[in-house]
Amino acid sequence: MTEPHLPGGYTSDELTTLLAQACEELGLDGGRPRLLRGHTNAVVLLGAVVLKIARKGTTPQTLERTVALVRWLQDQGFPTVPFHPTARQPLHLADGALATVWTYLPQPANPITAADLAAPLAALHRLHTPPVPVRQLDNLTAIRRSLATTRTLDAEDWDFLSHRADQLEHALTQVEYVLAPSIVQGDPQHRNALHDTAGDLTVLCDWDTVALGQPEWDLVTVEIHCRRFGYGPRHWADFADGYGTDVTTWPGYRVLRDIRELRMITTNARKAAHTPGSLSEVQRRIKGLREEEDALLWSIL
Structure with a gap:
């Protein structure tokens, strides 16, 4: 039986491997990863870092355009979630997987309206x-x-x-x-x-x-x-x-x-x-x- 796909189209074993590689790259211990979003991409909280692993098949050019745009938005002083300041963007992981790395913003009890x-x-x-x-x-x-x-x-x-x-x-x-x-x-x-x-x-x-x-x-x-x-x-x-x-x-x-x-x-x-x-x-x-x-x-x- 084929294993059902998880966020981003990755199996659980693939996702575990990617998270371990990202933690090594970012110097994180990776103790308690928490899935924040999982419909299209795999968005995972690793300590104070949010790792967004792009869905399978995403091209480097696609993510490079996103990175360039967000950097431009930040330069304009636009209110966007910021990239993690020390991480390489985008992050190239095993088997062509790609990710971006963001600063975690803890959320208060009141939801977005x-x-x-x-x-x-x-x-x-x-x-x-x-x-x-x-x-x-x-x-x-x-x-x-x-x-x-x-x-x-x-x-x-x-x-x-x-x-x-x-x-x-x-x-x-x-x-x-x-x-x-x-x-x-x-x-x-x-x-x-x-x-x-x-x-x-x-x-x-x-x-x-x-x-x-x-x-x-x-x-x-x-x-x-x-x-x-x-x-x-x-x-x-x-x-x-x-x-x-x-x-x-x-x-x-x-x-x-x-x-x-x-x-x-x-x-x-x-x-x-x-x-x-x-x-x-x-x-x-x-x-x-x-x-x-x-x-x-x-x-x-």
Whole structure:
């Protein structure tokens, strides 16, 4: 029987080997590693260091672009989780595995709210174009790429999602944006921000999805997380007040919302083969789309 894959697509033995190698490289004893996040990458706490092991197959160029971007953000004084100051970035581990090394920020009891995201996200959208390579945001291409490699859906669900992508691609050509293009985080949400208690501010993290595009995409993403994951309308209203724009009143909102939700579903469908138990949630979300249940609560995957 094949061993189920763990975060990043690594087996438990592979992950143990990578952690031991990283500890040796960083001069850590590696006594009690703790998995902080494990959906796509393996994010592990090692003492006062957070090691983010990129998913299998990540190229050095991809991580080098992320490192260059985060260093630029730090140079701008932007509120991002900082790299560990002494670690080599990125870290090259066994069998082509790659990792980045971050400073651990202990979190207080109060969780991140949507309102906490408003100031750093607005600051990000005001930045000039960075002098490092950043991809263009293209949700529809990402959706089609996920569908092309998905092996967990039946033909009826696959056809439904593919047809929906075609419809939304056409609808997107009619959307007129009102905000200036900018750098976008790509997946701003409660779990991709942290409290920095030393500086009494909120910092953004997880720069894997950063791109150049329309700020409306980021705003729609925050709204979806408030509505779909049970945070409630007050969370969204407080964010919109803090940011200064309520994207739900904009005529293009529904098209971008539907594309963003479709991307979330197709991404999780693609990953379902390596995430035991997630397929039933993906199927429940697809059923909700069919029945136009805009208020259906989703479970976090």
